[in-house]
Amino acid sequence: MFGRHSGPGWIPTGILIYIPLYLIVYYTILRHKNTSQKITGSILLLYILLVFDVTQFPFPWGKEAQLHVLEAHRFRYNVKPLNNLYWNLWVDFQPRYLLENFLNVAIFVPIGFLMGRYLKDQNKPFIKTMVFVMAFTLTIESLQLAGMYYGFNVRIFDIDDLIMNTLGGLIGYGLWILVVRSRKLNKGK
Numbered sequence: 001m002f003g004r005h006s007g008p009g010w011i012p013t014g015i016l017i018y019i020p021l022y023l024i025v026y027y028t029i030l031r032h033k034n035t036s037q038k039i040t041g042s043i044l045l046l047y048i049l050l051v052f053d054v055t056q057f058p059f060p061w062g063k064e065a066q067l068h069v070l071e072a073h074r075f076r077y078n079v080k081p082l083n084n085l086y087w088n089l090w091v092d093f094q095p096r097y098l099l100e101n102f103l104n105v106a107i108f109v110p111i112g113f114l115m116g117r118y119l120k121d122q123n124k125p126f127i128k129t130m131v132f133v134m135a136f137t138l139t140i141e142s143l144q145l146a147g148m149y150y151g152f153n154v155r156i157f158d159i160d161d162l163i164m165n166t167l168g169g170l171i172g173y174g175l176w177i178l179v180v181r182s183r184k185l186n187k188g189k
Contacts, residue, residue: 004165005012005021005158008062010058010059010061010062010065011012011049011057011058011059011060011061012057012058013053013057013058014049014053014056014057014059014116015053018049018053018104021049022042022045022046022049023075025045026042026045027106029041030042030045032087040114040118041118043114043117044115045109047110047111047114048053048111048136049185050151051107051108051111051136051140052140054107055144055155056140056143056147056153056155057135058154059150059152059153060151060154066151066152067151069148069151069153070080070151070155070185077145077148077156077157077158078156078157078158078159078160079157079159080159081159081160081163083159083160084097084101084160085101085156085160088101097107101138101160101164104135104160104164105160105164105165105166105167105169105171107165107168108133108137108162108165108166108167108168108169108172109168109169109172109175110172111132111133111168111169111172111175112133112169112170112171112172112173112174113167113172113173113176114172114174115129115132115133115172116129116172116173116176116177117176118137120180126173127138128168129173130170130173132167132169132171133168133170134162134164134166134169136163136165137161137162137165137166137169140159140161140165141158141159141161142157143154145157146159152179169170
């Protein structure tokens with residue numbers, strides 16, 4: 001997953017884009033929040049940028065790299081829900097793919113947790129968290145699909161990733177609720 005494509009014609013990370021993006025979000029949204037929300041919002045934003053970086057980069061920039069993507073990574077996608085997971089578990093077991101599904105859940109757990117914390121004082125934080133998680137993972141997968149089609153990405157669109165990422169966000173939000181309830185129980189003692 002990491003470092004498969006590097007060298008001339010490949011942009012390894014988007015960090016130069018993320019710094020100004022963070023500053024824009026901080027000064028337009030987070031600056032007016034209380035300290036706790038500033039910290040949570042900053043951690044959440046940095047984590048979102050990290051997830052974006054892991055799922056979208058390296059990015060082929062030169063002609064040679066783009067030709068490599070178009071030739072070696074033909075346009076692929078999966079739109080059958082849980083098909084890859086089923087195939088891996090029951091037909092052709094590959095530990096690597098099982099790990100990939102686990103990581104797709106795990107990578108979104110912090111987002112669900114941090115969104116729950118960030119939205120704790122708003123109406124319907126669960127719904128807002130789930131909508132955000134689904135929209136973010138759909139954005140990632142759609143960019144991968146478009147990128148693969150145009151020779152700008154080596155990853156594939158997979159409906160299973162949408163399901164696993166959303167499950168990870170749900171688990172993260174559930175963990176946030178457990179933390180809140182445990183704090184309330186401890187205060188009552």
